[in-house]
Amino acid sequence: MISYRDNIVFMIAKAHQRAQSVLKGHLQAFGLTPMQCLFMESLWEEDGLSVGEIGRRIALDTATLAGILDRMVTAGWVRREADPDDGRVARVYLTDKAGSAMTELAASIERTNNELLKSFSMEEKLLFKRFLRDIKE
């Protein structure tokens, strides 16, 4: 009988919990949640993505995205525009407010990464990331 303490699902869930908590703390100054920040990062990489494209990039259901998008629009981080060529598609663009915050935002993420992996050597970091990618594919 395996204890839940050796259950890989449980161990990942708790590592996830701690990681989210640290990032959440660093993002509080911006009034952003980790997921909202990730949402913005995908647009920083390529502005004007459709809702579905954002979902595929950050691996999120459109049902979940709808709520996040609404809150981001209300908070003034992004704006939603209908695609002129395809009436089904809603495209999302970063606002100026978002663009101005990106540098500081990236610094917060960098700090979070360093804090979480403080006790890891360079080789361990790479190995850990490989493991995370290799889980189930």
Next chain:
Amino acid sequence: MISYRDNIVFMIAKAHQRAQSVLKGHLQAFGLTPMQCLFMESLWEEDGLSVGEIGRRIALDTATLAGILDRMVTAGWVRREADPDDGRVARVYLTDKAGSAMTELAASIERTNNELLKSFSMEEKLLFKRFLRDIKE
């Protein structure tokens, strides 16, 4: 500028997503969610824990536990009893139904672990678990 794809918080979140999804699939036959299963495992280790003790063991807020506990009681997996010595404490006990299911449940968890870590050698599994524990302490 770090891409979100190299962000350790994002990578853990997505590994978490995949792990939850696999376990969820294996638990569907029981009508249990991963968290409800974890809840039961803590009681399997020590029956009659208080709500707060369960929360500390599986690292969950009592606000979250309240809802989970309600659903588990309704589904007949556990029962709630007032502690005779301390009027503030609610203790939780596994039902016979839960006891009978534990062996099969453990097998599902075992299958999930193997499936998730299929491509890992024994050394890699141990290393990965150490990394997960070492994240931020």
Next chain:
DNA sequence: CCTCAATCTCTTGCATACAAGATACTATAT
């Protein structure tokens, strides 16, 4: 015995998350 701080549980409010279905629009085949 009484007060008060500590503890335990519960409730409310907000933010993910996903399944499943509804709706609107596009593209394809006839």
Next chain:
DNA sequence: ATATAGTATCTTGTATGCAAGAGATTGAGG
């Protein structure tokens, strides 16, 4: 031109997850 299959988004319902506060009970000190 039109039926239809496909695609994109949105909505609803259920289940976590945490912060903050309310309510009940206990225990320690005076």
